[in-house]
Amino acid sequence: MPPLIEVKNLSKYFTVPAGLLHAVDHVSFTIEKGKTLGVVGESGCGKSTLGRTLIRLQEATDGTILLNGEDITHVNGNKLRDVRNKVQIVFQDPYSSLNPRLRIDDTIREPLKNSGRYPRSELKGRASALMDLVGIDVRLRQSYPHELDGGRRQRVGIARALAMGPEFIVCDEPVSSLDVSIQAQVLNLLMDLQDQMGVAYMFVTHDLSVVRHISDQICVMYLGEVVERCPSKELFVSNLHPYTKALLSAIPSVDINQPMQPIALKGELTSPINPKPGCRFSPRCPYARGGCSEQPQRLEEVATHHYVACCRVREING
Amino acid sequence: MTTTQSVHTEARPIKVAKSSLLLETLQRTLKSPGAKVGTVLFVLIVLACVFAPLIAPYKPNDMDLTHMYSAPSSLHLMGTDGLGRDQFSRLLYGGRYSLALGITASLFGAIVGVIIGSFAGYFGGRTETVIMRLMDILSSIPGLLLCILISAVLGKGFFNTVLALAIAGVAEGARYIRAQILKERSKEYLEAAEAINCSKLSIMFRHLLPNVVQPVLVNVTMGIGMVIGMAAMLSYIGLGVQPPTPEWGALLAAGRSHILNYPYLIAFPGLVIAVTIFAVNLVGDGLRDALDPRLIS
Amino acid sequence: MIGRGYDPGRDENAGFLSVRNLNVIYTSRKKIVHAVNGVSFDMKKGETLGMVGETGAGKTTIAKSILRILPDPPAKVLGGEIRLDGKDLMTLPEKEMLKVRGEKVAMIFQDPMTALNPLMTIGDQIIEGLKLHNDYSDVEAAQKARELLEMVGIHEERFKEYPFEFSGGMKQRVVIGMALACEPDLLLADEPTTALDVTIQAQVLDLINKLKARYGTSMILITHNLGVVAQTCDHVAVIYAGKMIEYGNKKDIFIDYAHPYTRGLFASLPGFNVDAPRLKPIAGTMPDPTDLPPGCAFHPRCPYAIEECRNGEISLKEISPGHYCRCCNLQQIW
Numbered sequence: 008m009p010p011l012i013e014v015k016n017l018s019k020y021f022t023v024p025a026g027l028l029h030a031v032d033h034v035s036f037t038i039e040k041g042k043t044l045g046v047v048g049e050s051g052c053g054k055s056t057l058g059r060t061l062i063r064l065q066e067a068t069d070g071t072i073l074l075n076g077e078d079i080t081h082v083n084g085n086k087l088r089d090v091r092n093k094v095q096i097v098f099q100d101p102y103s104s105l106n107p108r109l110r111i112d113d114t115i116r117e118p119l120k121n122s123g124r125y126p127r128s129e130l131k132g133r134a135s136a137l138m139d140l141v142g143i144d145v146r147l148r149q150s151y152p153h154e155l156d157g158g159r160r161q162r163v164g165i166a167r168a169l170a171m172g173p174e175f176i177v178c179d180e181p182v183s184s185l186d187v188s189i190q191a192q193v194l195n196l197l198m199d200l201q202d203q204m205g206v207a208y209m210f211v212t213h214d215l216s217v218v219r220h221i222s223d224q225i226c227v228m229y230l231g232e233v234v235e236r237c238p239s240k241e242l243f244v245s246n247l248h249p250y251t252k253a254l255l256s257a258i259p260s261v262d263i264n265q266p267m268q269p270i271a272l273k274g275e276l277t278s279p280i281n282p283k284p285g286c287r288f289s290p291r292c293p294y295a296r297g298g299c300s301e302q303p304q305r306l307e308e309v310a311t312h313h314y315v316a317c318c319r320v321r322e323i324n325g
Numbered sequence: 326m327t328t329t330q331s332v333h334t335e336a337r338p339i340k341v342a343k344s345s346l347l348l349e350t351l352q353r354t355l356k357s358p359g360a361k362v363g364t365v366l367f368v369l370i371v372l373a374c375v376f377a378p379l380i381a382p383y384k385p386n387d388m389d390l391t392h393m394y395s396a397p398s399s400l401h402l403m404g405t406d407g408l409g410r411d412q413f414s415r416l417l418y419g420g421r422y423s424l425a426l427g428i429t430a431s432l433f434g435a436i437v438g439v440i441i442g443s444f445a446g447y448f449g450g451r452t453e454t455v456i457m458r459l460m461d462i463l464s465s466i467p468g469l470l471l472c473i474l475i476s477a478v479l480g481k482g483f484f485n486t487v488l489a490l491a492i493a494g495v496a497e498g499a500r501y502i503r504a505q506i507l508k509e510r511s512k513e514y515l516e517a518a519e520a521i522n523c524s525k526l527s528i529m530f531r532h533l534l535p536n537v538v539q540p541v542l543v544n545v546t547m548g549i550g551m552v553i554g555m556a557a558m559l560s561y562i563g564l565g566v567q568p569p570t571p572e573w574g575a576l577l578a579a580g581r582s583h584i585l586n587y588p589y590l591i592a593f594p595g596l597v598i599a600v601t602i603f604a605v606n607l608v609g610d611g612l613r614d615a616l617d618p619r620l621i622s
Numbered sequence: 623m624i625g626r627g628y629d630p631g632r633d634e635n636a637g638f639l640s641v642r643n644l645n646v647i648y649t650s651r652k653k654i655v656h657a658v659n660g661v662s663f664d665m666k667k668g669e670t671l672g673m674v675g676e677t678g679a680g681k682t683t684i685a686k687s688i689l690r691i692l693p694d695p696p697a698k699v700l701g702g703e704i705r706l707d708g709k710d711l712m713t714l715p716e717k718e719m720l721k722v723r724g725e726k727v728a729m730i731f732q733d734p735m736t737a738l739n740p741l742m743t744i745g746d747q748i749i750e751g752l753k754l755h756n757d758y759s760d761v762e763a764a765q766k767a768r769e770l771l772e773m774v775g776i777h778e779e780r781f782k783e784y785p786f787e788f789s790g791g792m793k794q795r796v797v798i799g800m801a802l803a804c805e806p807d808l809l810l811a812d813e814p815t816t817a818l819d820v821t822i823q824a825q826v827l828d829l830i831n832k833l834k835a836r837y838g839t840s841m842i843l844i845t846h847n848l849g850v851v852a853q854t855c856d857h858v859a860v861i862y863a864g865k866m867i868e869y870g871n872k873k874d875i876f877i878d879y880a881h882p883y884t885r886g887l888f889a890s891l892p893g894f895n896v897d898a899p900r901l902k903p904i905a906g907t908m909p910d911p912t913d914l915p916p917g918c919a920f921h922p923r924c925p926y927a928i929e930e931c932r933n934g935e936i937s938l939k940e941i942s943p944g945h946y947c948r949c950c951n952l953q954q955i956w
Contacts, residue, residue: 049819191903216893259849
C-alpha cells in the first residue's frame with residue numbers, strides 16, 4: 008500500500024530580478040493515511056510555498072509528488088480537477104480567505120457544486136450538514152464573512168475544504184491569526200475531523216507548541232530545506248539539529264521556575280536568492296566549522312525514523 | 326451547596342444576517358444630504374423627460390409661426406426658436422435623447438472597459454501588456470478630440486454618437502479596473518476559489534469582479550454627467566446628434582448664433598445641462614463616500 | 623496598593639504610576655463600545671507589569687489613555703485618574719502633556735513601521751528623535767545615534783539605510799532603542815514581539831530586559847502570550863472585557879491562579895498538558911463590547927457560574943497579600 012502522499016526531492020524556485028529564489032529545495036517526506044505531518048519554521052523557510060505546491064496552486068520546479076502512488080506533479084486539466092477533489096487547503100488569514108461578497112452558505116455550496124458529485128437539489132442539504140460538522144450556528148449561516156469573528160470564519164474555511172471530500176488537507180497556519188482560547192477550539196475541531204473522516208493533514212505553523220499536539224511527525228524547515236524530521240514527541244525530547252535546538256530554546260515558557268536560556272543566533276537570515284551550496288544555517292550556527300559552508304547537507308537517518316541534515320550532528324550531540 | 330450552572334452557550338448575542346450588500350450600499354449613499362438632493366433632482370429631471378408627452382404643452386416639432394423668436398411668456402414658458410417651436414417642450418423631449426445618450430454611453434464604455442481591464446488584470450503577462458498598451462494609445466488622444474475623431478469617422482446620428490462617447494470611456498474604465506484588480510489579486514479567497522476547482526472565468530466574474538467593481542459605479546455615475554456634456558459639445562460643433570432632434574446640445578448649437586438677441590435660446594438648454602450634471606455629480610459623490618473602505622466592515 | 627474597595631484618597635502616592643477607575647468608551651454611529659470599565663492598579667518604579675488579555679479586552683486602550691493619544695472622537699475618557707509621580711495626567715494641559723510624551727512616557731507598538739518614516743534613513747530618524755528631547759548639537763546627536771545602534775546590536779554601517787532594508791526584528795530593535803534612548807520613566811510596549819519570529823522574539827526580549835536594567839525603566843508590557851509575560855514581568859494584570867479580573871505577582875498568576883478565566887487561559891494552552899488527546903478551550907467567545915452581559919462579563923462562558931454572578935458589580939477581592947481576583951464564587955472552585 009503506497010503512502011497517501013509521497014514527496015521526493017521537491018523544489019520550487021522563483022525567478023526574480025536578482026536571480027533564482029530557492030523557496031523550497033529538495034524536500035522529501037511521506038504522509039500516511041489519516042496522519043498529520045507538522046511543518047515548522049520561521050519566516051522565509053518556504054513552508055507556505057511547500058503547501059501551495061502540494062495542492063498545485065504553484066507548480067513544482069523539480070521533484071515529484073505522488074498521491075496514492077500516482078504522479079501528480081505536473082498534471083493539468085481534468086486530472087488536476089480530480090486531484091483537487093482529494094487534496095485541499097485551509098488558509099491562514101480568516102479575513103482574506105473568504106469572498107467578502109458571498110454569504111457563507113454560498114461559499115460552502117460552491118465547492119460542492121464544482122465537485123459535480125451531487126445534484127442541485129442536494130446542495131443545500133449537504134452544505135448544511137457540513138456546517139453542522141464544523142459547528143456553525145444555524146442562525147449565522149446566512150451571514151457575510153465580515154459579520155463573523157476569526158474563529159467562525161476559519162470554521163467556514165475548513166468546511167469549504169471538506170466539501171470536496173478530500174483525503175488530505177494542507178493547513179497553512181490555520182490558527183495563527185486567532186486568539187488563544189479560540190485556537191484551542193479550532194485545533195480540537197481539526198483533530199475531531201481527522202478522527203471522524205480519516206483525513207490526513209500537513210500542518211504548517213511557526214508555533215511549536217501547537218504542532219506538538221496535532222502532529223504525528225514533524226519537519227523543521229530553514230530557508231527552503233528540511234533540517235530535521237522525526238516523530239513529533241521525539242523532537243521535543245531529543246532534538247538534534249542546531250537550528251531546532253535554537254528554535255526550541257527560544258520559546259518563552261510559562262514555567263516561571265525555568266527562565267529561558269535562548270541559544271543566541273548570530274546575525275540575520277541569509278538570502279534565499281542564489282544560495283551557496285553548503286549548509287544554509289552555517290552563517291548563524293553556534294557549532295559551525297569551516298567545512299559546513301561548503302558541503303551540501305543531506306538528510307541522514309541518524310536514529311529510527313529520525314532524519315537530520317547536519318554534517319556535525321554526531322559530534323554536537325555526543 | 327449553591328446550585329452551579331454549567332453554562333456553555335455563546336456569550337456573544339447572535340446577530341441575524343443583514344439583507345443584501347447592494348441595498349446596504351444604497352442606503353448608505355442616501356444618508357449624505359448631497360446625495361439626497363442630487364437623487365431627487367435627477368429623478369425629477371428623468372421623470373419629466375420620460376413623461377414629456379404628458380407634460381409638454383406642445384409637440385417638439387410643432388411650429389407656431391405667429392410666435393417666432395418670442396421671449397418666455399405664459400404661452401411659451403421658455404420662449405420659441407426661429408421656427409416657432411416651443412423650447413420647453415423641445416427641452417423635455419430632447420432630454421430623452423440626452424439622458425439616454427449619457428446613461429447608455431457611460432454604461433457601455435464602463436462595461437467594455439471593465440471586461441477588457443479584467444482580462445488584463447487577472448491574466449497578467451503578455452495579455453496584460455498588449456491590452457494596456459492599446460489602452461495607452463487610446464488614452465493618449467484627449468477625450469473630446471477622440472470623440473470628434475470617431476464621430477467624424479462613423480458619422481453623425483444617435484447611435485454613432487453613443488459609440489463615439491463609449492469608446493472614449495473604455496480606456497479609463499480598463500485602467501481603473503486593472504489597478505483595482507492588482508490590489509485584490511493577491512487575496513487568498515481567489516486562491517481558494519482556484520483550489521476548489523472554479524474555472525478561471527468563473528473566478529474572474531464571480532469572485533474577483535464583484536469585489537472590485539463598486540468604485541466603477543462611481544465612475545459610471547459621474548460619467549453620465551460628463552457624457553451629457555460631451556454630447557452637447559459634439560452637437561455644438563456640428564457632429565453628434567443633428568437637427569431636428571431636440572437633443573440638448575443641438576439646442577445649444579441652434580441658439581448659438583442668437584446669443585445677443587435671444588439669449589434665452591441658449592440660456593435654458595445650458596442651465597438644464599448644468600443642473601443635470603450637477604445632480605449626477607452629487608449622487609456620485611455620495612456613492613463614493615458610501616463605498617469608502619473605511620466605512621465598510 | 624489596590625484596596626478592598628476603590629478609595630482614591632488612600633495610598634495615593636504608593637506607586638510611581640497609579641491608575642484609578644479608568645473608564646473609556648468608543649462611540650460609533652449607533653452604538654457605544656465599552657472598552658475600559660473601571661480599571662485600577664499601581665506600579666512601583668522599575669517594575670514590569672504584564673497586561674494580559676485577548677483581542678478586544680481593552681489593554682491597548684488603557685495604554686493609550688496613559689499617553690492621552692486616544693482619538694477623541696470616537697474615543698471618550700469618561701472618568702478616572704492616572705497619576706505619574708503624583709501628577710494627574712488626565713488633567714494636565716496639553717502643553718505639559720507634550721513634554722510627558724516621549725520624555726517621561728514612551729510607547730512602542732506591534733508594527734515598528736508606525737514609528738518609522740519610510741522615507742528617512744534610520745540614522746536620520748534616530749538623530750531627529752534625540753534632538754527633539756535633548757540639547758544635542760548635530761555632531762553629538764550623530765555620535766549618540768551610532769552608539770544607540772551599537773547598543774541594540776545593529777552594525778554601525780547600517781546607519782544610512784532605509785527602513786525597508788531592515789528586517790522586522792531589526793526595525794523593532796531600532797524603535798525600542800529610540801524609545802529608551804530618551805530615558806523615559808515608563809515604557810508602554812504594545813505587543814512588541816507578536817509579529818516577530820520566535821528566535822527574533824527571544825533576541826528582542828533579551829534586549830528589552832538589558833535596557834530596562836541599564837536605565838531602570840518601568841514597563842507595561844501588553845501581550846496575549848503568557849510565555850512572554852512569564853519571562854519578562856514582575857507583576858501581571860489579567861484583563862477581560864475592559865475590567866481587570868486578576869492581579870498579582872508572577873507566582874500568584876502562574877502558580878496560584880484563581881479566576882476561572884485565567885484558569886481557562888492556562889488550560890487552553892497547547893503546551894500545557896501535552897499528553898491530553900484534546901485541548902481544553904474556553905467555551906464561547908468574547909462578549910460583544912456594545913452589549914456586555916450583566917454582572918460578571920465572563921459568566922456566560924464560566925463553568926462555575928452561579929446566580930450571584932449575574933447580579934450587579936463583582937468587586938476585586940484580595941485573596942492573598944498582593945493577589946487580587948474579581949470572582950464571587952472562588953470558595954466553590956477550590
